[in-house]
Amino acid sequence: MPELPEVEVSRLGIAPHLEQQTITQVKIWQPRLRWPISNDVLQLAGEQVTAVKRRAKYLLLESRLGTLIIHLGMSGKLHVVPTDSEKQKHDHFALELASGLSLRLNDARRFGAVLWQGIDEVHEALSKLGPEPLTDEFTGLRLYELSRGKTAPVKSFIMDNAVVVGVGNIYANEALFATGIDPRRAAGKISKARYLELGEAIKVILAKAITQGGTTLKDFLSADGKPGYFKQELQVYGRTGEPCVQCLQPIRAIRIGQRNSFYCPRCQK
Template identity: 50%
Template sequence: MPELPEVETIRRGISPAMTQASVDEIIIRQSKLRYPVPSHLAKELTGARILSVRRRAKYLIIPTTANKSLIIHLGMSGKLSITSHASPQKKHDHIDLILNNGTLIRYNDPRRFGFWQWESDPEQLGYIARLGPEPTPEAFFLEEFMAQLARRKAAIKQVIMDNQVVVGVGNIYANESLFAAGISPKRSACSLSADEVHKLHQAIIRVISKAVDVGGTTLKDFYSADGSPGYFAQELMVYGRLNAPCMVCQTPIEAIVLGQRRSFYCPNCQQ
């Protein structure tokens, strides 16, 4: 599943080709995505100019001169690639956006859990308005985070993966942030000391910004064969390392299931 850093990399990859371009044509081969592609999208988007390509959590928000924005979510398996008019169509290529600068933005999604919506006020939509802050120093404030954790008895790992607390902390990043902060994933959120909350806050910002940076290095490959940046081969300290020695203290990494997701941790480094 594409996580926030992958979506940000895709945004950076498609933004130069899309911004200020006009839509010559939109070809919808399959409208049955997670939500149906709106039937009036093609008529209203054709001829409009794209103003920018923004991102909020894992939603790409693309405002246009039609006074509406395209909202794209990649779901489990969605991919956006930049290609040219001549490139052969493959299985699961559901939507093509043909721009007046010769670029073709192609949406491929085998499992069809992604969606394309067309809305006049995206920030006011419930699923976007309810989101917590982006995991950046400019948006994610320690005091607010501390207050959120103090109210929650659930395991800290589940609380940081709640996108109303902070967005973008998927399973891999939750595991890695807790390791970096030296906190056991099983701890009740409200049991963390002020110092631990501070360390975890810093760790979340650092782990995700590092993944975004690693993604940036894949951008040069964005125009490659399938045009997608794929998953980032960043160094993982605990995720997927069951029984392997901790990179800090050599203790074998353990795993438990929390909220149906596997959690990897070092029983010595994380208390």
């Protein structure tokens, strides 16, 4: 479900309910997610959430004792609900708060994760990540330099978390359309000038998606239940056979690295 904008929208939705709140109880209903939920997370009971941050597609709930790391995988969702409300199917984990509200993780496919990072540790899930796309550490120049000699498709390249984090299947397709780059092209054979444009396009598209509340494809809702409106902005993703917004050619779908990929055969070279 979530790429970086959806995770950020989730963060913005839950943060006001969590920050400075005391956790009264930690509930592990289903520990078998992508990795088992460690009992280390139980020490959060009685602790205060000092900040709610994000790194890549990971949410970071900080406390005096350490950081709870949440990843939503493909289908994970966070809800803030009254603690006495009924547990839903696929609710796996919850933090109960002194306010009477609870944060619940619901994830049908269980590709998500709940991890514990002790104070002064860096969890290995976070240790090999590239820069955040919306910071100055990420530039088109970086894309250009890292891509030299690579033969993998440019779409796979920009989805590589060691190159830049947070660019998933939707926004990779959109950024390549915005810059007129054929997603199949070898990453190493694209010019510096085009990478400079691509870097900017990634920033602009992700930032806009965040302001629109993310992309709701099937069922993404922010923690307060609102859908995202970026779907209306999608130029190629999911538009197989529909006319290109620029040239009216039908949008094509192909498979790149096992992922559905959409492009305009006329506008993208």
